[in-house]
Amino acid sequence: MTTGTSLHPAGGRARPATFGELRRIPDFDARAASRSVKDEIRGNLLRAIERGETLFPGVQGYEDTVIPQIVNALLSRHNFILLGLRGQAKSRILRGLINLLDTEIPVVAGCEINDDPLKPLCRACRERIASEGDNTPIAWMPRDLRYVEKLATPDVTIADIIGDVDPIRAARGGRDLSDELTIHYGLLPRANRGIFAINELPDLAGKIQVGLFNIMQEGDIQIKGYPLRLPLDVLLVFSANPEDYTARGKIITPLKDRIGSEIRTHYPTTLEEGVAITTQEAWTGRDSAYRVEVPDYLRELVEEIAFHARDDKRVDKRSGVSQRLPISVLESVVSSAEQRAARTGEKLTVARVADVYSALPSITGKLELEYEGELKGADTIARELIRTASGRIFSKRFSDVNFQPVIQWFELGGELKLAELAGTADRYKQLANIKDLMEHVDRLGADKKEQAHAAAAAEMILEGLWAHRRIGRSEERGFYADKPKPQPDSREGGPPRPPRRSYN
Numbered sequence: 441m442t443t444g445t446s447l448h449p450a451g452g453r454a455r456p457a458t459f460g461e462l463r464r465i466p467d468f469d470a471r472a473a474s475r476s477v478k479d480e481i482r483g484n485l486l487r488a489i490e491r492g493e494t495l496f497p498g499v500q501g502y503e504d505t506v507i508p509q510i511v512n513a514l515l516s517r518h519n520f521i522l523l524g525l526r527g528q529a530k531s532r533i534l535r536g537l538i539n540l541l542d543t544e545i546p547v548v549a550g551c552e553i554n555d556d557p558l559k560p561l562c563r564a565c566r567e568r569i570a571s572e573g574d575n576t577p578i579a580w581m582p583r584d585l586r587y588v589e590k591l592a593t594p595d596v597t598i599a600d601i602i603g604d605v606d607p608i609r610a611a612r613g614g615r616d617l618s619d620e621l622t623i624h625y626g627l628l629p630r631a632n633r634g635i636f637a638i639n640e641l642p643d644l645a646g647k648i649q650v651g652l653f654n655i656m657q658e659g660d661i662q663i664k665g666y667p668l669r670l671p672l673d674v675l676l677v678f679s680a681n682p683e684d685y686t687a688r689g690k691i692i693t694p695l696k697d698r699i700g701s702e703i704r705t706h707y708p709t710t711l712e713e714g715v716a717i718t719t720q721e722a723w724t725g726r727d728s729a730y731r732v733e734v735p736d737y738l739r740e741l742v743e744e745i746a747f748h749a750r751d752d753k754r755v756d757k758r759s760g761v762s763q764r765l766p767i768s769v770l771e772s773v774v775s776s777a778e779q780r781a782a783r784t785g786e787k788l789t790v791a792r793v794a795d796v797y798s799a800l801p802s803i804t805g806k807l808e809l810e811y812e813g814e815l816k817g818a819d820t821i822a823r824e825l826i827r828t829a830s831g832r833i834f835s836k837r838f839s840d841v842n843f844q845p846v847i848q849w850f851e852l853g854g855e856l857k858l859a860e861l862a863g864t865a866d867r868y869k870q871l872a873n874i875k876d877l878m879e880h881v882d883r884l885g886a887d888k889k890e891q892a893h894a895a896a897a898a899e900m901i902l903e904g905l906w907a908h909r910r911i912g913r914s915e916e917r918g919f920y921a922d923k924p925k926p927q928p929d930s931r932e933g934g935p936p937r938p939p940r941r942s943y944n
C-alpha cells in the first residue's frame with residue numbers, strides 16, 4: 441500500500457502499483473496527473489526559471505539568443521524547429537528537453553503507447569481497465585524513455601513513423617484489419633506522452649509530412665487506407681538546415697503552419713566562447729602516463745581555424761563548419777603531443793604548433809569545399825587556415841613588439857631545424873640560441889625558465905613571424921631568412937616554399 445502523498449513520491453516510498461492505488465493517493469489530483477506533456481513541460485520550466493536553474497546544462501553561448509526563444513516556444517506550448525548548420529548543438533538542446541519532464545509518470549503497464557491510466561487511448565488498455573478496474577497494473581516510466589528521436593532520410597516510411605498493419609497479429613487474432621489491435625505502432629505513437637524529435641525534417645517524404653500534420657491537427661491517420669483515430673499527446677520538435685527548410689517545396693505548407701516557432705542556432709560568436717565549448721567537449725583530460733599541457737594560445741589557434749574556415753569563401757557556407765572541427769583538432773593535438781612524449785619518454789609535454797599540423801586529418805574531412813577550394817585541395821586549404829590563424833594569434837599578442845633582432849639573426853645566416861622528435865631540452869637550446877627570442881615568450885603566458893613551455897611558445901613566435909612573411913619556413917619545420925625566390929607559378933600572397941617534399 442502506498443504511503444506517498446504526491447503523484448511523484450520521494451525515493452524510498454512505495455509507488456502505486458495499480459490503478460486503484462494511484463487513485464487512492466491522499467491528495468491525488470486527477471487533473472494535474474493527466475496534464476498534457478506540453479503543460480507538464482511548461483509547469484516544470486516555469487519552476488526551473490523561478491529557481492534560477494541552468495535550463496540546458498552543457499549548452500554554451502546561447503544564453504541570450506537561442507535559449508530565451510526556446511523558453512518562449514515551450515511556454516507557448518508550441519511545437520518548434522531549430523534551424524542551424526552542422527555542429528551547433530541542436531541535438532543536444534533537443535535531448536536537453538528531457539530535463540523538463542517529470543522524473544517519472546504512471547502508465548498502464550505493458551502499453552505500447554504509454555497510455556495514461558486515467559485517459560487510455562488504445563483499445564487494449566480501455567478494455568483492460570473496463571475489465572480489471574482498480575486492479576489494472578500501473579508502471580512508472582522514467583523521463584529518459586519519453587524522448588524519441590529519428591533522423592529523417594528519404595527512405596523513412598509511414599510504417600516507421602506512424603505504424604503499420606501487422607498481418608501476423610491480424611491472422612492470430614482473427615480480427616478485422618481495420619481493428620486497431622492489429623496495428624504495429626511506429627515511433628510517433630510510441631512517443632505518446634513524451635517528446636518526438638525529427639532531425640533534418642526536410643528529408644522526410646511529403647507523404648509522411650502529411651501524416652505528421654494529420655496527427656498534429658486532427659489526431660487521426662490513415663494506414664494503408666484504414667482510418668485510425670489516435671489523438672496522441674506529444675511535443676514535436678524538429679531540426680533542419682535553414683536553406684533546406686526554406687527551399688520551396690521541401691516542407692508542406694500545412695505542416696510548416698503547425699510548427700509554432702522557428703528558432704535559429706548559430707556558431708559561437710566570440711573566440712572565447714568557442715574555446716570554452718571546445719574545452720568542454722574535447723577529450724583532453726586523459727588517464728595517461730604522459731601529461732600533456734595545451735597552452736591557451738594553442739587552444740585559441742585551434743578555435744581560430746574554425747572561425748576562419750567559416751569565413752573562407754572556398755568553404756561551403758550552406759553546410760557550415762561544425763564545432764566538431766576544433767573539438768577533433770584539439771583532441772588530435774593532444775594525441776600528437778602524447779605520441780611524442782611516449783617516443784621521447786618525457787613525462788610532461790607541452791603541445792606545440794607543430795602538433796596542429798599533425799592534426800590536419802581532423803580538419804580536411806570536415807570541410808565541405810566550394811569549387812575553388814576543391815581545385816586547391818583540402819590539405820592546402822587546411823594549411824592556409826592554420827597559417828592565417830597563427831598570424832592572428834601572433835598579431836593579438838605581439839603587434840607592438842619589435843622582432844628585428846630575431847629576423848636579423850636569420851638574415852645573418854641563422855637557420856633552425858626543429859627535429860620532429862627532439863627532446864625538450866634540445867629544442868629549448870636551439871631556440872634560445874636565437875637572439876632575443878626567449879625574451880618574448882611571456883606574452884604567450886610562458887615562463888622562459890620553464891623549458892617545455894618556453895620552447896613551445898618560442899616556436900609559436902617563429903610560426904607567427906612566418907605567417908606574416910617576415911621569415912621563411914619549410915614544411916619540415918626549418919626556419920630561415922625570408923628570401924623570396926620568384927617562381928613562375930608563385931601566386932601573390934603565397935608562402936615562400938622551398939622546392940622540398942612536403943610531409944605529414
Ligand SMILES: [Zn+2]
Binds near residue numbers: 562566
Ligand atoms: Zn494502451
